[in-house]
Amino acid sequence: MSLNRRQLRFENWDQVMADIEHLDRTGYQHARNGNWSLGQICEHLAKILEAAVGSESKVMMWPIPWILRNVFLKKMLRHQATSLRVKVPLAFAPRAELTDEEGIERLRAAVLKFVSHPGDYAPHPAFGMLPRNQWEHQQYWHCEHHLSFLIPKHEIDVSSVK
Template sequence: MKSFFEDGVYEEITNRINKLDGSTQPKWGKMDVGQMLNHCQMPLNIILEKEDYGVKPNWLINLLFKKSMYSDKLWRKNLPTAPGFSIKTEKDFEVEKQVISILLKELNSQKNRDDWQPHPAFGKLTKAEWGKMQYKHLDHHLRQFGV
C-alpha cells in the first residue's frame, strides 16, 4: 500500500481529485461527490490535529479493524461508515474540493515530520501506518468515484 508521505503521492491524489466534477457519480455507496469530499476531510483533520470528532478508543474496534486500516489489502465496496463520519446533508462540491485541497497541501507540507499524535481510536501509529491509512482512505473513495 502506498503512503501519503511517499514522493509523488500528493500529486497523484491531487490529480485524481481534479478529475472529479460536481456531476461525477459513484460506482457504489450512498454519498454524492460533494459528500465524499467532505467525508474524506475528516481523517485529514484528525492527523492534522484540527478535530477528533469525539472518537474514543474502543478495544474491540482496535482489535478487529486497526490493522485493516493500513494493510495492503484494499477495502471492499460498501463497507459501513463509522458512526459520526457518515455525511447525509447536501454539500457544495466546489467548496468541498477547495477545503480538501487545502488540507492535502497542509499534510503534504508536513510529510517529513516524524512525530505524530496518537489516533483517537487506534492509539499510537507509526508514521508509515498514518501515511498508509491516509492514502488507503483517499484511494478507496476516489476509486468509488472512478478516478
C-alpha cells in the same frame, strides 16, 4: 445501470488530488453502492486528516482499534480492498448539502496541513497510534476506497456495466 467500482492505487497526495480534479472537470457517475458526491467524499476525507493534526482525537473503545489494526490495517497498507462496511461516526460524516467545490477546497487545505505537520500525528480514530508513514498510507487507501465509487463520465462503457 449498475457500474463497477474503479480500481485505484495512490502513492502520494498529488495523485489523489489529480484524480479528484479529473472527476470534478469531467463529471462522474456513482458505481454500485456509491451514494456520496465528490464534495461529500472530499469533506469526509478532510475531516479524518484534520483529526490527524488536531489536538483532540477520539479513538474508538477497545477492543475495536486492536481488531481493526490487526485484521484490516495490514490489508489497507497493501492497498487491498476489504468488504468491511462501517457506519461513519457522525463527527466524520459529510454534510448533506455540500457542493463539490466546497468539499474539494476543504480537502486541499487539509492535505496541506497534514503533509506539513511536524512530528507524529494524533491517534487514528479507528487504529489508535500509528507511525507517520502508516497514517499516510492508510489515508491513500482511504482515498482509493471512497473515490473508487465515482466513475468519470467519459470512462463509462459497456464493460463497466453489470
